[in-house]
Amino acid sequence: MNNxxxxxxxxxxxxxxxxxxxxxxxxxxxxxxxxxGEFVALIGHSGxxxxxxxxxxxxxxxxTEGGLLCANKEIKGPGPERAMxxxxxxxxxxxxxxxxxxxxxxxxxxxxxxxxQLKARTAAALELVSLxxxxxxxxxxxxxxxxxxxxxxxxxxxxxxxxxxxxxxxxLDALTRARLxxxxxxxxxxxxSTVVMVTHDVDEAVLLSDKIVMMTNGPAxxxxxxxxxxxxxxxxxxxxxxxxxxxxxxxxxxxFLYTRQGHVEKAA
Amino acid sequence: xxxxVFHSPLEASAAEIRSTSSNTPPSCLxxxxxxxxxxxxxxxTESKPGRDWRGHGRGLALAVLPPLFGLGLLVLVWMLVAQxxxxxxxxxxxxWRQAVELFSDPFYRKGPNDQGVGWNLLASLExxxxxxxxxxxxxxPAGFALGRSALLGRMFNPLISLLRPVSPxxxxxxxxLVFKGANPAAIWTIFICSIWPMIINxxxxxxxxxxxxxxxxxxxxxxxxxxxxxxxxxxxxxxxxTGVRLAVxxxxxxxxxxxxxxxxxxxxxxxxxxxxxxxxxxIIIAIFVIGIVGLLLEAALIKxxxxxxxxxxxx
Numbered sequence: 001m002n003n004x005x006x007x008x009x010x011x012x013x014x015x016x017x018x019x020x021x022x023x024x025x026x027x028x029x030x031x032x033x034x035x036x037g038e039f040v041a042l043i044g045h046s047g048x049x050x051x052x053x054x055x056x057x058x059x060x061x062x063x064t065e066g067g068l069l070c071a072n073k074e075i076k077g078p079g080p081e082r083a084m085x086x087x088x089x090x091x092x093x094x095x096x097x098x099x100x101x102x103x104x105x106x107x108x109x110x111x112x113x114x115x116x117q118l119k120a121r122t123a124a125a126l127e128l129v130s131l132x133x134x135x136x137x138x139x140x141x142x143x144x145x146x147x148x149x150x151x152x153x154x155x156x157x158x159x160x161x162x163x164x165x166x167x168x169x170x171x172l173d174a175l176t177r178a179r180l181x182x183x184x185x186x187x188x189x190x191x192x193s194t195v196v197m198v199t200h201d202v203d204e205a206v207l208l209s210d211k212i213v214m215m216t217n218g219p220a221x222x223x224x225x226x227x228x229x230x231x232x233x234x235x236x237x238x239x240x241x242x243x244x245x246x247x248x249x250x251x252x253x254x255x256f257l258y259t260r261q262g263h264v265e266k267a268a
Numbered sequence: 269x270x271x272x273v274f275h276s277p278l279e280a281s282a283a284e285i286r287s288t289s290s291n292t293p294p295s296c297l298x299x300x301x302x303x304x305x306x307x308x309x310x311x312x313t314e315s316k317p318g319r320d321w322r323g324h325g326r327g328l329a330l331a332v333l334p335p336l337f338g339l340g341l342l343v344l345v346w347m348l349v350a351q352x353x354x355x356x357x358x359x360x361x362x363x364w365r366q367a368v369e370l371f372s373d374p375f376y377r378k379g380p381n382d383q384g385v386g387w388n389l390l391a392s393l394e395x396x397x398x399x400x401x402x403x404x405x406x407x408x409p410a411g412f413a414l415g416r417s418a419l420l421g422r423m424f425n426p427l428i429s430l431l432r433p434v435s436p437x438x439x440x441x442x443x444x445l446v447f448k449g450a451n452p453a454a455i456w457t458i459f460i461c462s463i464w465p466m467i468i469n470x471x472x473x474x475x476x477x478x479x480x481x482x483x484x485x486x487x488x489x490x491x492x493x494x495x496x497x498x499x500x501x502x503x504x505x506x507x508x509x510t511g512v513r514l515a516v517x518x519x520x521x522x523x524x525x526x527x528x529x530x531x532x533x534x535x536x537x538x539x540x541x542x543x544x545x546x547x548x549x550x551i552i553i554a555i556f557v558i559g560i561v562g563l564l565l566e567a568a569l570i571k572x573x574x575x576x577x578x579x580x581x582x583x
Contacts, residue, residue, distance in 0.1 A: 092484070103488060104488050
């Protein structure tokens with residue numbers, strides 16, 4: 001059980017980048033435990049190192065200090081067990097939606113399963129984000145929201161232990177964003193995935209997550225506060241709008257972002 | 269080296285032609301690019317205003333008439349020049365008659381130095397195809413390696429910068445020395461001149477593969493072969509084809525000059541041979557033939573490039 005509570009274990013992590021102007025300390029003293037099946041949102045002002053932290057969990061970068069464990073194994077590099085949904089969807093424009101998803105499926109299950117099974121998995125993943133009808137279209141032929149859904153399908157089809165999302169709905173309009181958030185809630189409830197999501201949207205963070213990690217302003221950002229969100233699931237955005245608990249969480253995050261961390265940004 | 273052959277009356281103009289042809293590689297690139305956009309522009313304007321018949325007709329007229337006027341202007345200037353030089357330069361009409369006669373039998377053979385213009389043209393195209401094909405076989409993989417590995421890039425970029433501005437004709441003597449034959453030396457010259465645009469464009473294409481796609485590859489943990497076939501190749505292809513187009517253009521420019529020096533069979537040699545026979549009409553015909561073939565090569569490659577490029581590359 002102890003393993004499940006510390007499914008992702010980040011201890012004493014610091015990240016310093018070498019830039020043309022010298023060393024830039026992006027993150028310091030990051031300690032964070034994420035339980036299996038937990039939905040965690042990373043929130044903070046832009047430039048506070050949210051994406052840096054996510055890239056560290058993904059293994060795209062390695063920390064300058066400290067260590068990261070996933071399922072008791074050190075994170076040494078990127079791997080398909082930690083699937084990433086990128087902010088700008090990052091679909092390959094010369095492949096159809098089906099082939100984009102298939103690329104990941106083939107990588108993870110190609111050695112153990114037959115082609116028919118791989119294709120079935122791909123089709124099922126596209127069905128999960130209700131895009132079965134657009135499977136053979138290319139990314140250039142579908143809307144931004146659909147592209148982002150294909151990106152999510154690609155990540156989910158790999159049956160990752162952790163789903164990492166870097167402002168997945170940031171580039172979408174408010175209505176599409178709300179619909180995709182609802183879909184994500186449903187999908188995560190069904191697949192019981194562990195999710196780490198970077199966001200700058202307070203409502204999104206409160207609506208989706210079990211735990212909101214609020215980060216101080218950079219440079220040398222760190223975790224300012226961790227807010228547990230104990231709202232019952234399934235959650236409904238309309239019902240929650242009047243919920244006092246929801247309001248309290250929302251108030252806490254806004255308070256952190258604009259009252260306590262707002263001044264620092266002005267100074268910087 | 270060959271300047272002893274020049275005759276007096278047209279010496280200045282011939283020298284000018286020669287100097288421009290040997291300067292070709294650096295100067296030709298922007299010119300061909302501009303010509304390409306100019307050739308494409310009327311097609312675009314034609315399709316835009318096309319709601320009713322009048323608009324459509326006007327668009328068509330705008331697309332067809334200006335080029336015709338330009339061509340007419342060329343013929344007019346040609347006539348004036350021909351008249352002012354007396355019998356030195358033949359006029360358009362005489363040249364046309366000669367061309368009709370010439371092209372009524374393009375494939376004849378009367379000994380090694382007297383063959384139809386068709387054979388000469390084919391011989392030149394064959395050399396270009398061979399030299400260019402070899403350059404593609406070496407240059408494209410080299411471009412991939414240079415673009416993918418920072419070390420190789422740093423190692424070879426100064427070398428390329430040093431060798432690229434050298435006129436390909438300067439390599440001809442080396443080719444003659446090494447291959448001990450005129451034909452392989454000409455192919456070698458084509459190889460040298462067409463390899464640079466292909467290496468450089470491919471390398472630039474590889475370096476400009478969006479980091480997002482490479483991050484996808486890293487997160488999916490794809491093998492290097494899979495990265496090459498599913499991410500690098502498709503995203504580099506448009507750049508590669510630009511390199512190929514520039515290379516073919518340059519190769520076609522250089523082959524004429526190279527053949528003038530090496531002799532044998534070929535359109536460049538044919539021009540030189542007709543000059544020695546003082547048959548200026550055939551030289552003018554050759555200029556048109558070279559231009560038209562170059563235009564066709566370019567158009568074919570643009571067609572190829574647009575067939576292989578996909579939308580949504582930048583977003």
